[in-house]
Amino acid sequence: MLTIRGLTKRFGAHAALKSVDLHVEAGEIHGLVGLNGSGKTTLFNILFAHPLIASTGGYAGEVMLDGDTAVLKEPTQAIARGIGMVHQEFALIPSMTVSENVTVRRERVFAATQVFGRSLALVDRRANRDRAEAVLMRLGIGLDPSVRVMDLTVNMRQFVEIAREVDRGDLKVLLLDEPTSALHAADTEKLFDALRSLAASGVSLLFVSHRLEEVTTLCTSVTVLRDGEVAGRFQGPGYDLVELSECMIGHGVTKARRNVSSAQGPEALRLRDFSVDMPGERISGIDLSVLRGEILGLAGLSGHGRPALGYGIMGMYAGSGRVYVCGEPVSPLSVGAMIARRVFFLPEERRFAGLLPDHSIMENIVFAAMQCRNAFLRAFPLKAVALVDRKEARRFAEECIERFDIKCTGVYQKVSELSGGNQQKVCIARALATNPEILVVSEPTRGVDIQAKETILNIFLDLNRDSRTTLIISSSEIDELIRVCHRIAVIHDGRVFDILDPTATETEFALAFSGERKVHA
Amino acid sequence: MKTPHLQIPQVFILGMLAVLMAMAFWAGIPLSGIMGDSLVRLVMNGVLVVSMIPMLNAGLGVNFGLPVGICAGLLGLCLAVNLRLTGLSGLFAAMAFSVPGGVLLGYLYGRLLHRVRGREEIAGTFVGFSFISVMNLFWAVAPFTNPSMLWPIGGKGLRPVIGLKGYFAKVLNHAWVVHLGDLAVPVGMLAFFAVLCLGLYAFFRTKTGAAVNAVGENEVFAGLSGVNVRRIRIAAVILSTVLAAWGICVYAQSYGFIELYSAPLMMAFPAASAIFLGGSLGHRTAVVQAVIGTFLFQTTYVISGPIANALLVPEVAEILRMILTNAIILYAMLYEGRRRRAQG
Numbered sequence: 001m002l003t004i005r006g007l008t009k010r011f012g013a014h015a016a017l018k019s020v021d022l023h024v025e026a027g028e029i030h031g032l033v034g035l036n037g038s039g040k041t042t043l044f045n046i047l048f049a050h051p052l053i054a055s056t057g058g059y060a061g062e063v064m065l066d067g068d069t070a071v072l073k074e075p076t077q078a079i080a081r082g083i084g085m086v087h088q089e090f091a092l093i094p095s096m097t098v099s100e101n102v103t104v105r106r107e108r109v110f111a112a113t114q115v116f117g118r119s120l121a122l123v124d125r126r127a128n129r130d131r132a133e134a135v136l137m138r139l140g141i142g143l144d145p146s147v148r149v150m151d152l153t154v155n156m157r158q159f160v161e162i163a164r165e166v167d168r169g170d171l172k173v174l175l176l177d178e179p180t181s182a183l184h185a186a187d188t189e190k191l192f193d194a195l196r197s198l199a200a201s202g203v204s205l206l207f208v209s210h211r212l213e214e215v216t217t218l219c220t221s222v223t224v225l226r227d228g229e230v231a232g233r234f235q236g237p238g239y240d241l242v243e244l245s246e247c248m249i250g251h252g253v254t255k256a257r258r259n260v261s262s263a264q265g266p267e268a269l270r271l272r273d274f275s276v277d278m279p280g281e282r283i284s285g286i287d288l289s290v291l292r293g294e295i296l297g298l299a300g301l302s303g304h305g306r307p308a309l310g311y312g313i314m315g316m317y318a319g320s321g322r323v324y325v326c327g328e329p330v331s332p333l334s335v336g337a338m339i340a341r342r343v344f345f346l347p348e349e350r351r352f353a354g355l356l357p358d359h360s361i362m363e364n365i366v367f368a369a370m371q372c373r374n375a376f377l378r379a380f381p382l383k384a385v386a387l388v389d390r391k392e393a394r395r396f397a398e399e400c401i402e403r404f405d406i407k408c409t410g411v412y413q414k415v416s417e418l419s420g421g422n423q424q425k426v427c428i429a430r431a432l433a434t435n436p437e438i439l440v441v442s443e444p445t446r447g448v449d450i451q452a453k454e455t456i457l458n459i460f461l462d463l464n465r466d467s468r469t470t471l472i473i474s475s476s477e478i479d480e481l482i483r484v485c486h487r488i489a490v491i492h493d494g495r496v497f498d499i500l501d502p503t504a505t506e507t508e509f510a511l512a513f514s515g516e517r518k519v520h521a
Numbered sequence: 522m523k524t525p526h527l528q529i530p531q532v533f534i535l536g537m538l539a540v541l542m543a544m545a546f547w548a549g550i551p552l553s554g555i556m557g558d559s560l561v562r563l564v565m566n567g568v569l570v571v572s573m574i575p576m577l578n579a580g581l582g583v584n585f586g587l588p589v590g591i592c593a594g595l596l597g598l599c600l601a602v603n604l605r606l607t608g609l610s611g612l613f614a615a616m617a618f619s620v621p622g623g624v625l626l627g628y629l630y631g632r633l634l635h636r637v638r639g640r641e642e643i644a645g646t647f648v649g650f651s652f653i654s655v656m657n658l659f660w661a662v663a664p665f666t667n668p669s670m671l672w673p674i675g676g677k678g679l680r681p682v683i684g685l686k687g688y689f690a691k692v693l694n695h696a697w698v699v700h701l702g703d704l705a706v707p708v709g710m711l712a713f714f715a716v717l718c719l720g721l722y723a724f725f726r727t728k729t730g731a732a733v734n735a736v737g738e739n740e741v742f743a744g745l746s747g748v749n750v751r752r753i754r755i756a757a758v759i760l761s762t763v764l765a766a767w768g769i770c771v772y773a774q775s776y777g778f779i780e781l782y783s784a785p786l787m788m789a790f791p792a793a794s795a796i797f798l799g800g801s802l803g804h805r806t807a808v809v810q811a812v813i814g815t816f817l818f819q820t821t822y823v824i825s826g827p828i829a830n831a832l833l834v835p836e837v838a839e840i841l842r843m844i845l846t847n848a849i850i851l852y853a854m855l856y857e858g859r860r861r862r863a864q865g
Contacts, residue, residue, distance in 0.1 A: 228569075314745060335747045345745060353741040358805060359734070367735060370728055377728055385727045487832035 001026045002047075002173050002204050006059035009042050009053065014447075016042040018228045019061070024173070029205040030194060031158045031219030033212065033248055033475050035301070037446065040208050040227040043277070044175050047206075048085045049078040063171065082172030082455035084165035086179050090157050092149050092164075099125075099132035102164045121243035128149070139194035155187045162191070168196060173204045181280070181303050192218050210301040211240060212514040226250050245510030250480050267327060268470040269313075274321035276305075276312030283308045283494040286321070290438075290472060295464055297481035297502075298474035300491035301513060306474050309491075310345045310440045314338055339372040344431045348442035348474075350420070354427045357416035361408060361445050362390075362397040363414050364426050368517075369433035400429035405455060406519055421452025428459055438470045439463075445477060457484055478509055524816055530798050534817050537845070541824045548831040555824050561694055561707050562819040563812070564714040566774035569788065570720055570815045576641075577806045578725070579635055579757035580737035583850075585798065586645030587789035590629050590765025592656045593622035598779050599679065602688055603667045609696065611689035612774050619766035627762030631755035633818045636643035645790075652827045653786055656852030660781045683779040690777040715769075722808045724760075733757050734805060794818060794846045797853040821845070 004022040004466075008015065009180060009432040017039045024030045034040050046059050049072040053059060063070050070081050078079055088512045108128050109121035132145040139160045149157060158179055165174055180188045181193050195218065199205055207213050215240040224232040224247045228300035230300075232247040234240075240434045268290050275284040283305035290296050309334075314331030315389055323330050326339045338345070338417040354375050356364055374481035376393045397411040404425040408418060415426055424444060431439055444460070445453045463469045475481055481488050489499045500513045545552060569587065576584045584590075597619025606614045630648060637644040654833025661678040665671065670683050684690070696709030726732045735743040736753045744750050769788075773779050796806065822842060829837050 316744065336749075337744055339747045347741075347745060353739070353745060356738050356740055356742055357734055363731070369732065371732055372747035374728070383730045385724070387723065388726050388728065388731060390726075 001066065001232060002206070003062075003067075004043075005062045005064070006359055007043070007046065007059060009039075009059045011056055015086075016228050017046075017059075017364075020225070020230055022223055022230070022498050024204045024206060026172075026202050026204055027199050028221065029199050029207060029219045031215040031222035032206060032208045032225065033210075033222060033244070034225035034231075035248060037227075038225040040225055041177070042061055042228075043225070044085065044206075044208065046072065047078065047173070047175055049075050051071055051075070051242070082168075082170045083175065084168060084171050084173070086158075086161050086165060086177065087173040088177045088181060089181075090161050091163060092157060094150035094366040095148060095311050097146050097148050097164075098143060098152070098160050099129040101160055102132040102135060102145070102148055102167050103128045104164070106167065112268070116270050123252040130429055132163065134168045136160075138197070139166065139189050141194075150216065158183060158187075159191070159194075162194065162216060169202055173206065176205065176207045178209055178303065179207075179360065180209055180211060188214065210303050213242060216241060216244070221481070229262040235403050235448075241514050241516055242510050245514050246506050249506060249510055265294075265468075268292040268294070269472075271313075272322045272324070272325075274312065274323065276308040276317050276319035278305070278308040278311055278317045278366070281305045281308045283491070286494075286496055287491060288496055290470055292326075292437075292470055293464065293468040294487070295460065295471045295473065295485045297485035297488035297511070298472060298491060299476075299478055299481055299509070300490055300497075302476070304491050306491045307348060307442055308494075310347065310442050310473075310474065313343065313440065314345045336372060339434055340438075341486040342435060342437040343440070344368070344432055344434050344436040344438070346442060348446065350423055350427060350447075350449070355415050355423060358414060360412045361401070361406070361415055361418075362393050362411040362424055365397045365430045365433055366393040366399055367431055369435070373434060394435065395397070397429075400426075403479065404429060404459060419449070419452075419457070421448040424448055424452065424456055425459075428456065428485065436449070437471065438472070440472045440474075443476065444476045445472060445475065445480060453480070460484055464511070479508065525553060530801060531817070532800055532850055534821060534845070537841075538817065538824070541821065541828060544828050545824055545830075550827045550831065551703060553606030555820075555827070557707075558707040558818065558819040559823045561775065562823055564693075564710045565815050566768075566819055566833045567714055567815045568717060568790065568851050569765060569768030569792045570809060571811045572761050572768050573796050574693055574806050574808060575724075575733060575760040575764070575790060577759040577796070578737045579739070579754050581754065581757065582642040582645075583789075583793045583853075584636075584645055584761050584765070585789045585793065586630060586649040587765050587792060588649035588653050588785040589626050590623060590762040590768045591785040591788060592652060593762060594619045594766030594769035594773075595624050595656075595781060595785070596622045596768060599663070599665060599670065599683070599781075602670055602683060602685070602779070603665045605667060607688050609689070609692050610614055612692055612770060613696060616687070616767050616770045619770060620763055623763035623766040624759055624821060627759035628755060630748065630762060633757060635715060635751055635754055640673050648784055649789060650786065653783060657782050665707055670725065679781055679857055681780065681784070683781070685774060685777050685779065690776050693771060694775055713771075718808045718812060721764075725808075725850070729753070729756065737805065740841045746812070760796060786847075790850065791818065791846050793853075794849040797849045 001022040004020060007020040009017040020043065030197045032040055032043070047063065051074070055074050063072060065081050072078055107129065108124045109118060109390060110124050127295060130143045136143050136145065136159065139159055139162060146363070148478055149160060162179070165171060179191065183191060185441040195205060207215065207219055216236065220236050222234040222236070222239065222244065223230055224244065226248065227311065234244055244333060251285055271286050271288045274286040277281065280303060298306050298309060310318065311317050313323055313333065314335050323333060325343060330341065351357060356367070366376045370377060370388065373382050375395070376389050377383060378389045391515040394411055398407065401411065403406065406422050408422065408517065415423060418426065432508040444456055448456065457480060460471055462475065464471055473481065473485065484500055487499050488502060490497045492507070492512065500508060530677045545555065572590060573584045596816065600618040601615035602609050633648065634641045634644060663679060665679060668676065670679055672678050672680055693710045693713060694707055699706045699708050725734065732748045732753045735746070736748060736750050740750050795814040795818040796811050797814065798817050799810035799812070824839065
C-alpha cells in the first residue's frame with residue numbers, strides 16, 4: 001500500500017503541490033481528479049521518479065510503500081519498489097511485437113544458453129508469447145501476441161501498455177494517467193473489468209481521468225486536488241457528482257464582476273457544424289454564435305476539445321463545417337484570411353507558439369501586424385522587402401509598455417527574460433497591433449501571478465468597453481470567466497454542452513463540466 | 522547587436538593564432554604581407570560564408586548543400602568566359618549570369634529541404650554530393666565553344682581547371698589597392714564585400730527578413746502570425762543559393778581559375794567552420810559574426826603556410842587545418858545537442 005505524507009513540490013517560486021497527504025490501501029482503486037494545473041501530473045511524476053523532479057530540486061515530504069520510506073530519484077528506483085505507470089502517450093516500441101513489448105527486460109531465456117550471463121542468453125520466444133497471451137487473457141483481451149504494436153489500434157495499444165505493467169510479478173502500485181482518453185465506451189468497460197480484477201489481486205491503483213463519470217464508476221474512493229492542495233476526499237460507491245465537481249472547481253471568492261449587462265449587436269462570428277481534428281482535443285459539430293462586442297467564455301475539462309476551437313478557426317488543423325465572420329463565410333480557413341478579417345488568435349502555449357523568446361519586446365509586438373497588415377514598414381513599392389520602420393515600431397512598443405504596465409528594461413529586452421505575466425502582456429500587445437475586431441485568447445492567465453492576472457483581465461474589459469472588441473476567452477479558471485464574460489460556453493466531449501450565464505450557480509457549472517443534465521439537482 | 526561571446530572555438534583559434542604569430546615573428550616572416558593576404562582571403566571566402574546566413578536564420582541549419590549554389594555560380598562563370606568577357610564587367614556579368622540558375626536550383630533545393638524538415642543538414646550534405654555528379658555529366662557535354670575552356674585534345678567537354686588569365690583573374694583583388702607602408706590594402710575588394718554585407722544586414726531588417734528570423738526561431742508563432750512558413754523557408758534557400766553562386770565567382774577571380782567537376786565537393790566545410798568560429802551556434806547569426814569568423818579562420822590559413830615552409834614540415838599546416846576545420850563543426854554540433862537537451 002501507498003502512503004504519502006506532506007508532499008510538497010516547488011518549481012521556482014511556484015508551488016505545484018502543497019503538503020499533500022494521500023493513502024491508498026492494497027487492492028484499492030483510488031481516483032485522483034482536479035482541473036488543469038491542480039498538481040495531478042506533478043504527483044505522478046514524483047511517484048514514478050520522473051527525472052524532471054530531481055533536476056528541478058527534488059521534492060519535500062515522504063512517500064511510503066508498505067510502511068517504509070521510498071527513495072525516488074530515478075525511474076529505476078520506482079520500478080524496483082513495485083511502482084508501475086501507464087502513460088497517456090504510450091511508452092511502447094512500435095516495431096516490436098506485442099509479446100516483445102509485454103515482456104521487455106523480463107524475457108524468458110533458454111537456461112542452457114546463459115553461459116555469458118542472462119543478457120546474452122537466447123530468448124525463448126514461444127515461452128514469452130505464451131506468457132504475454134496469458135497476461136492479455138487475464139485482462140480479458142484475446143489478442144495475437146505476435147502482431148507488431150504499430151499495426152494495432154490505439155485502443156489495443158492501451159491494453160498492451162497495461163499488460164506490460166501487469167506482467168511484472170512485483171507490481172504493487174499502478175499509476176494510470178488518463179488511460180481511457182483514447183478508448184471507446186465498450187473498451188473502457190473492458191479495461192475497467194481488467195483493472196478491477198487487478199485490484200482484487202492486491203495491487204493498489206491510482207487513477208487519473210477528466211471524465212468524472214468514469215472515476216465515480218471505477219474508484220472506491222476519490223481525492224480532489226485543487227491548486228496543489230487536497231480539496232476534498234470522497235468515499236464510494238454512490239458519489240454525489242455535483243458535490244465532487246463543486247469541490248474540483250472551488251468556491252472561489254468572486255471579485256468585482258463586470259457591470260455591463262448583456263451584449264447586443266450583429267453577429268461577429270458564427271460557427272456552423274464546425275469540427276476540428278486536433279489530436280487529443282477533438283471537437284465535432286459545434287454550432288456557436290458570438291455577438292459583436294461580446295465576451296464569450298469557453299470552459300471545460302482538458303481533453304474535451306476546448307483548445308481546438310481557436311486553432312481550428314485559424315485553419316491550423318484539418319476540420320469541416322463553416323465559419324462566418326460578420327456574416328460572410330470564410331473558406332478556406334487560414335491565418336492570413338482571418339487576420340485580414342481582423343480576427344486574431346493567441347494560443348495557450350506562450351513560449352512555444354505565442355512568442356519569439358529570443359527576439360526583443362518590440363520585434364514581438366510589431367511582428368504580426370507587419371507581416372499581415374504591412375504596418376510598421378517604411379514607404380517602398382515592394383512591401384515584401386520594405387525596411388521596418390523602427391522608429392514607429394519603437395513608439396508603438398513604448399506605448400504598449402506604458403499602457404499595459406509591462407515590467408522591463410526597455411523595448412529591446414528579450415522576451416525570454418520577462419516573467420510570465422509580462423510575457424502575456426506582450427502577447428496581448430502584439431495582438432492589438434493587428435487591430436483585431438475579434439480576439440480569441442487561450443488560457444491568458446495561466447502561469448501568471450495574481451497582480452498581473454488582474455491587469456490582464458482589466459485590459460480585456462477595457463478593450464471590450466472602449467473599442468467594442470469581441471473576445472472569446474478560453475480558460476480553465478472558471479472564476480475569471482464568471483467575472484469578465486457575458487456568456488460562458490461549456491465544452492464537453494467535443495461539443496458545446498451548454499451556454500451559461502455568468503450568474504449561474506456553481507452547481508450548474510459543475511453539472512455542465514461533468515456532462516450531466518440537471519436532473520437530480 | 523549581439524556581442525559575440527568567447528566560446529571554446531574562439532579561444533582555441535585565438536590561442537593558435539597567437540602561437541603562429543609568435544612563430545612567424547621568430548622565423549622572420551613579415552607580418553604586413555600576411556595581413557594583406559588575409560584581407561584578400563577574407564573577401565575571397567567571405568561571400569561563401571555569409572551566403573549561409575539566410576538558411577541558418579530560417580532554421581534550416583548549416584547549408585552543407587553549398588555545392589548547389591556553387592554550381593550555379595560556375596555556370597555563370599563559364600558563360601562569361603565563353604563570351605570572352607573581361608575585366609570587372611566580366612566578373613559582374615558572371616555574377617549576373619549565375620542568378621537565374623541560382624534561383625531555379627535554390628527553389629528546387631528549397632522544396633526538397635522542406636520535405637525533409639528536421640534533417641536539412643544531412644539531406645543538404647547528400648544533395649550537394651550527388652548534385653556534383655550530375656554537374657560532372659553536364660560539364661563533360663555542355664556545348665561551350667571557347668577553346669581555352671575545352672579539353673585541348675578532342676575539343677569537347679570542359680577542362681577541370683579553366684584559367685581566368687586574360688578574362689577577369691584577380692580584377693577585384695587589384696581594384697583600388699592602397700599601400701600603407703608594406704601593407705597592401707585591397708580597398709576595392711573590401712568595399713565590394715562591405716556593400717554585400719550591408720545589403721544582407723538590411724535584408725534582415727525588412728518584412729521578409731524579419732519573417733525569416735521568426736520562422737527560424739518558432740514556426741508555430743510565425744504561422745499563427747500569418748507567415749507562409751513554407752514560402753519563407755524556400756525564399757531563404759534561394760537567397761543562400763544565389764549568394765553562394767556569387768561567392769564562387771568572387772572566389773574564382775581571386776584564385777585565378779575556375780575549378781569544375783569534383784572541386785566544390787568539400788567547399789561547404791571550411792565555410793561552415795568559419796561561421797561557427799564567429800560565434801554562431803546554429804541559430805540567428807549576425808553578419809558581423811560571419812565576417813569575424815572568416816577573418817580568424819583565413820588568417821590562420823594564411824599564416825600557417827609560410828611558417829610550415831620555414832620549419833620544413835609543410836604537411837603539418839595542412840593537417841592542423843583539417844583538424845581545426847572539422848573539429849569546429851563537430852564542436853558546434855555537440856553544443857547544439859547539449860542546448861536541445863537542456864531545453865527539452
